[in-house]
Structures are given as C-alpha cells and as structure tokens.
Amino acid sequence: MRVIVTRPAAQAAQWVQNLRERGIDALPLPLIDIVAPLDTAPLAQAWSQLPQQRLVVFVSPNAAEQFFAHRPAACGWPDAVMAASTGPGTTQALQRAGVPAPAIIEPAGDAPQFDSEALWARLSARDWSGAAVLVVRGDGGRDWLADTLRGHGAQLSFVAAYRRAAPRFDAAAQALLGDAMARPADHLWFFSSSEAIEHLVQARAGHNWAAARALATHPRIAERARASGFGDVRETRPTLDAVVACIQSITS
Structure with a gap:
C-alpha cells in the first residue's frame, strides 16, 4: 500500500523520507502550493x-x-x-x-x-x-x-x-493521482490540512471517494474528509511514531 503525503512540497519531502526510513512506501503529492x-x-x-x-x-x-x-x-x-x-x-x-x-x-x-x-x-x-x-x-x-x-x-x-494556492500537477503527480483514483485499496491518503482535501476534491470534481482511505492528523481534518465522501477515515496524532503506528495497524 502506498501512502500519499499531501503536505506542501517541503514538508511532504521530509515526511516521505521519514516514512520510507520506517519501511513504508510513501510518495509526495502536495495539495497546497506555498x-x-x-x-x-x-x-x-x-x-x-x-x-x-x-x-x-x-x-x-x-x-x-x-x-x-x-x-x-x-x-x-x-x-x-x-x-x-x-x-x-x-x-x-x-x-x-x-x-x-x-x-x-x-x-x-x-x-x-x-x-x-x-x-x-x-x-x-x-x-x-x-x-x-x-x-x-x-x-x-x-x-x-x-x-x-x-x-x-x-x-x-x-x-x-x-x-x-491550489496545486499545479505535473505529469508525475497526474499519474499518481490517476493511479490512486483507479486503485483506491492500494493507496492511503495522508491529510494534515482540510484545505488540501478541498483542493483534491475540486481538482477531480464529481469523483466518488467512497472506496478511498484517509489518515487525518486532527478531528477537524477527519471530519472534512468524511464530508468529502472518503469511506474509511482514521485519526492520528501528528507525530511520526503515531502516524507510522496507525499506518501499520491499517496494513496489518
């Protein structure tokens, strides 16, 4: 299962590195441009x-x-x-x-x-x-x-x-987004911002997210993901250890 890190580019890169060091397949897909x-x-x-x-x-x-x-x-x-x-x-x-x-x-x-x-x-x-x-x-x-x-x-x-600002998807981002939408069971969306969810939903208006899974670092973010149609939404504290433990609980 791939974990899609949606933070702005600088933080996404660091989180991807940290998650990969813990043996988790993570990829960046920034959903907010700074x-x-x-x-x-x-x-x-x-x-x-x-x-x-x-x-x-x-x-x-x-x-x-x-x-x-x-x-x-x-x-x-x-x-x-x-x-x-x-x-x-x-x-x-x-x-x-x-x-x-x-x-x-x-x-x-x-x-x-x-x-x-x-x-x-x-x-x-x-x-x-x-x-x-x-x-x-x-x-x-x-x-x-x-x-x-x-x-x-x-x-x-x-x-x-x-x-x-809303993200500008390059070819690699478009490919990752398309794969995640086509194979929701093989991907986990990692959200740390409600605005990131809004940008995703706006970028793919009309898509049914019911089969998609999400990990949210705050109850307000989790609430936004559920309101956007994500079928399986988990909440976690925003520390690396907590995020890794939650991901492992999902994949085990």
Missing part, C-alpha cells in the same frame, strides 16, 4: 518592529520558514521576544532558522493534538495584559488563538508570510 505574498512590505515592517513584541506566534512550519526567508541581513532573534509554535514541525523550522530553544513555547509533548488549543494551554498561565503579540500566518486562517489572546488583554497584529 507562494510569496503579493506585497512583502508588511514583512519588512514586521521584522523592523520585532524587538517591540513580547510574543510572535507561528501558526505552521510554512509560517516560520517564509517569515525567516524575508529576514533582513544580519538580523538575529531578539533576546526578550518569545516565539510560539503550534507543534514539533514548526519548532524545528524555528530552530533551523536560529531561534534559541529556550525562547520557544510549544504544546506539551503528550498533548492529544498539536494545535492552537494545545498551545494556549502553555500560554494561559501568563499575564498578557497590554502585551504586543504578532501572529505570523498565511493569507487568512483560524483566529481562535488570536481571539483568545486578545480576550486576555493582548494587543494583536498580523502579518501574512505566504499565500496558499
């Missing part, structure tokens, strides 16, 4: 004002990677500023970019999910009254954490570090 924002001036401004923030929230690995891709030359991470991460992938991206580990706040390692709610569990004990908080994200997104911080007195600002 592209630069139309206007990068807000990113330059965000970097210039970075020392004034108490906290910078990075909503995903892409948010971290794209924010640092626009870092001015010789600009380091300010000592007094904390970086908030929604999960291990984002934390790794921040550390690769040079953010010191002690400056990073992330969900507990045993959190049921790596999401905004799990991150808030680590932030909630702090006093956010009057604190300047910058949220780094794509073009839009879920505002639950921002609304929660604002409700506790934080002064919120936002910057879009990238845009999400």
Whole structure:
C-alpha cells in the first residue's frame, strides 16, 4: 500500500523520507502550493518592529520558514521576544532558522493534538495584559488563538508570510493521482490540512471517494474528509511514531 503525503512540497519531502526510513512506501503529492505574498512590505515592517513584541506566534512550519526567508541581513532573534509554535514541525523550522530553544513555547509533548488549543494551554498561565503579540500566518486562517489572546488583554497584529494556492500537477503527480483514483485499496491518503482535501476534491470534481482511505492528523481534518465522501477515515496524532503506528495497524 502506498501512502500519499499531501503536505506542501517541503514538508511532504521530509515526511516521505521519514516514512520510507520506517519501511513504508510513501510518495509526495502536495495539495497546497506555498507562494510569496503579493506585497512583502508588511514583512519588512514586521521584522523592523520585532524587538517591540513580547510574543510572535507561528501558526505552521510554512509560517516560520517564509517569515525567516524575508529576514533582513544580519538580523538575529531578539533576546526578550518569545516565539510560539503550534507543534514539533514548526519548532524545528524555528530552530533551523536560529531561534534559541529556550525562547520557544510549544504544546506539551503528550498533548492529544498539536494545535492552537494545545498551545494556549502553555500560554494561559501568563499575564498578557497590554502585551504586543504578532501572529505570523498565511493569507487568512483560524483566529481562535488570536481571539483568545486578545480576550486576555493582548494587543494583536498580523502579518501574512505566504499565500496558499491550489496545486499545479505535473505529469508525475497526474499519474499518481490517476493511479490512486483507479486503485483506491492500494493507496492511503495522508491529510494534515482540510484545505488540501478541498483542493483534491475540486481538482477531480464529481469523483466518488467512497472506496478511498484517509489518515487525518486532527478531528477537524477527519471530519472534512468524511464530508468529502472518503469511506474509511482514521485519526492520528501528528507525530511520526503515531502516524507510522496507525499506518501499520491499517496494513496489518
């Protein structure tokens, strides 16, 4: 059985490598393209004002990677500023970019999910009254954490570090997609984004996904897969060990 990794290209490549090292036949089929924002001036401004923030929230690995891709030359991470991460992938991206580990706040390692709610569990004990908080994200997104911080007195600002776009399938991607649709029992879709599911369904409008199987890293994503017609949808924590265990349970 082939596992189809649908994350954006950079993360898909890493997941494919990790899964293959565990003996799993995995192939990338990115269902979200990550592209630069139309206007990068807000990113330059965000970097210039970075020392004034108490906290910078990075909503995903892409948010971290794209924010640092626009870092001015010789600009380091300010000592007094904390970086908030929604999960291990984002934390790794921040550390690769040079953010010191002690400056990073992330969900507990045993959190049921790596999401905004799990991150808030680590932030909630702090006093956010009057604190300047910058949220780094794509073009839009879920505002639950921002609304929660604002409700506790934080002064919120936002910057879009990238845009999400529908995928452009090359010949290899078209072939993999066609094979997966023709032989659903031999493939497992690995989803970490509801938007990826939407792009897939839109790209093949009218296709019946009832025979297809999917693995989702969050209940909201699993719900979207079921609503899209996937007949067998499993949920897993988004760690490598949990994903591998779930895949093995399906194939055993």
